[in-house]
Amino acid sequence: MGDVFVVWLPPVLLALSVTIGLLVPREQVVPGDGLWALLPSAMMLLLRPLLERVLARTGPGSRMLTGLYLVHLLALVTGVALNPFLCIYAFVGYIDGERFFVGAGEHAVLVVTALISAGGQAGGLLVFLRAPWVYVILAVVNLVLAGGMSRLAHERIAMLDERERALSELDRAQRENARLHGQLLDRARRSGIEEERTRLSREIHDTVAQGLVGVIRQLEAVGPETGPEARRRIERAEEAARDALIEARRAVEALAPIQLDRDDLPGALGELVARWARAHRIVATVDADDAAPCGKHAEVLLRIAQEALANVARHSRADSVCLALGGDEHEQVLRIEDDGVGADLVAVAHGHGLDNMTARARAVGGDLTIDSRPGHGLAITARVPA
Numbered sequence: 001m002g003d004v005f006v007v008w009l010p011p012v013l014l015a016l017s018v019t020i021g022l023l024v025p026r027e028q029v030v031p032g033d034g035l036w037a038l039l040p041s042a043m044m045l046l047l048r049p050l051l052e053r054v055l056a057r058t059g060p061g062s063r064m065l066t067g068l069y070l071v072h073l074l075a076l077v078t079g080v081a082l083n084p085f086l087c088i089y090a091f092v093g094y095i096d097g098e099r100f101f102v103g104a105g106e107h108a109v110l111v112v113t114a115l116i117s118a119g120g121q122a123g124g125l126l127v128f129l130r131a132p133w134v135y136v137i138l139a140v141v142n143l144v145l146a147g148g149m150s151r152l153a154h155e156r157i158a159m160l161d162e163r164e165r166a167l168s169e170l171d172r173a174q175r176e177n178a179r180l181h182g183q184l185l186d187r188a189r190r191s192g193i194e195e196e197r198t199r200l201s202r203e204i205h206d207t208v209a210q211g212l213v214g215v216i217r218q219l220e221a222v223g224p225e226t227g228p229e230a231r232r233r234i235e236r237a238e239e240a241a242r243d244a245l246i247e248a249r250r251a252v253e254a255l256a257p258i259q260l261d262r263d264d265l266p267g268a269l270g271e272l273v274a275r276w277a278r279a280h281r282i283v284a285t286v287d288a289d290d291a292a293p294c295g296k297h298a299e300v301l302l303r304i305a306q307e308a309l310a311n312v313a314r315h316s317r318a319d320s321v322c323l324a325l326g327g328d329e330h331e332q333v334l335r336i337e338d339d340g341v342g343a344d345l346v347a348v349a350h351g352h353g354l355d356n357m358t359a360r361a362r363a364v365g366g367d368l369t370i371d372s373r374p375g376h377g378l379a380i381t382a383r384v385p386a
Helices: 002-023 034-058 063-082 084-090 092-100 104-122 125-130 132-220 228-255 265-280 298-316 352-363
Strands: 283-287 320-327 331-338 367-372 378-385
Touching (some): 002 034, 034 084, 034 092, 084 092, 084 104, 104 132, 132 228, 265 283, 265 298, 265 320, 298 320, 298 352, 352 378
Parallel strands (some): 283 320
Antiparallel strands (some): 367 378
């Protein structure tokens, strides 16, 4: 709407100025025949669309635009000398200065527009020749008013720009606050999960595991004087209690908190594997020489490694296991491979542990694959975005 207004306002004011100049008795305001004012008016009318096209093509302040506008100003000076009512049209110069020029050119057009408008307000060429002091007073008034309005306009623009910058900064701060809030919630959630894991681990260790240790001690204390049948039952109970104790300790280990806050992923994997190897007396190695020290989903890979090692200890009867961490800038890859008895993939496809590992990987946009044959070990490969 604003662009249409500034484009169509000049020709409308020009037509109004010419019409008033023709209706008012010409001998009162201009020397000779006022019809001569139609020539510069027609030239200005033809120049307006040309100025708009050049502005659209070159932008404000170009040489071509400046040259055309100088011709327009000369035509306006001539027109006001012949028809002082063209000062009505001259006011568009205050708008033209901001649209067609930048910097000093804009201020120059403002001054020239004020001087031309004062000439028309004074009554044209005859009044200027008879009483130049009237023109001087009107010129000073126009210059003061034009300068004041220009200053107010620029202050308003500066204020609007400052407001836009403030709003942009506020929006950026709100987005940053939202991001930090999300991180805080995520850390609180993860902290809550770790606290609950630690609590469950402690509860299992202090109740179930310790209770099973007590049961085993009591069964071991049974003397040899019991009968053969009772002795077999006691041995079976002792064996079941030991198996349950092993499972309880594995659960405690699986629930143990992950210390990624104090170490990077390769270091955390090394600590996990060393602790696991000591507990289960299985040779275990970590190859993470070419791995990135960190990633968005390090915790996911560490939990998968933890689950996979628990499965190795529980089912594989392996002598050794190797963890390899690698990848590139797009993804991280963790491979856990053992030399155990292997597995039938159809039979283990829906095992609880494998389902958990697969769900963890897919929840962050990754994937998990299993490669195994009975008697040839098992390999798990987890891929997550880096």
